[in-house]
Amino acid sequence: MLRASVDTIVRVTGGELVFGDLESFATDLTLDSRTATPGCVFVALPGEHVDGHDFLRQALEGGARVLVVTRDRDELASALTIALQRGASVVRVPDAVAAVQGLATWHRSRLLCPVIGVTGSTGKTTTKDFIEAVLSTSLRVVSTQGNKNNELGVPLTVLRAGSNTDVLVVEMGMRGLGQIAHLCEVARPTMGLVTNVGTSHVEILGTQDAIATAKGELVRAIPGDGAVFLNGDDQFTGILSALAAARVTRYGLTEACEVRAESIVLAPDSRASFSLVTVQG
Structure with a gap:
């Protein structure tokens, strides 16, 4: 199971920290807001019919500690307000699929x-x-x-x-x-x-x-x-x-x-x- 600091998540995904604590840790990763667990990473995959960015609030309610997004901050104002209130970190990446692959590659190096x-x-x-x-x-x-x-x-x-x-x-x-x-x-x-x-x-x-x-x-x-x-x-x-x-x-x-x-x-x-x-x- 994944266990990584926010700093590591930013580094291996080529992302940028929108806000949050670089020294905090997240465990596990999900692409489905319905399976979000306390302390997990939720990666919002953009899709033609279903877009993970529409479910950031649900992921936070499930306990997600880190949100990995591709949209600009202005497009996510409502969800980001909740994330800030809950003490979650938000990382913006250029490519969500590549971010998942990068985290897996880093995790594999530790197995x-x-x-x-x-x-x-x-x-x-x-x-x-x-x-x-x-x-x-x-x-x-x-x-x-x-x-x-x-x-x-x-x-x-x-x-x-x-x-x-x-x-x-x-x-x-x-x-x-x-x-x-x-x-x-x-x-x-x-x-x-x-x-x-x-x-x-x-x-x-x-x-x-x-x-x-x-x-x-x-x-x-x-x-x-x-x-x-x-x-x-x-x-x-x-x-x-x-x-x-x-x-x-x-x-x-x-x-x-x-x-x-x-x-x-x-x-x-x-x-x-x-x-x-x-x-x-």
């Missing part, structure tokens, strides 16, 4: 836990859920909620992790070249898994090769002492493997995979069972 990044054309959310289910049997895991895997979902996931988190699992979506690379700058994964390279979003990138390049941004981001897991049955695995600085482990169904499933049985109730085979036996 000591390993971070697993998951991407792929299909199966990202299911794979992320399986990883969480397995690891949660013995570890404290924070993972992406649902399929919130975009430029806001990833930083919000990072901000939910704390000093007591053992593993952070982050799903990463893609709508164009460079997006996964940008999400990796925020989450800084130490391990990465690519489910496959399919044709989802081919209408955006044009070719399956370009999709592989985009998915490969996660592979490139994993440090040399990390680990990369690739679908050994996917035709693009060789290309992705060549991008890795870290050790690559292939998983799948064929004997070429270091980790593979054998003797797969699908029960009448749709539950699957199989034997997990590794290079160790």
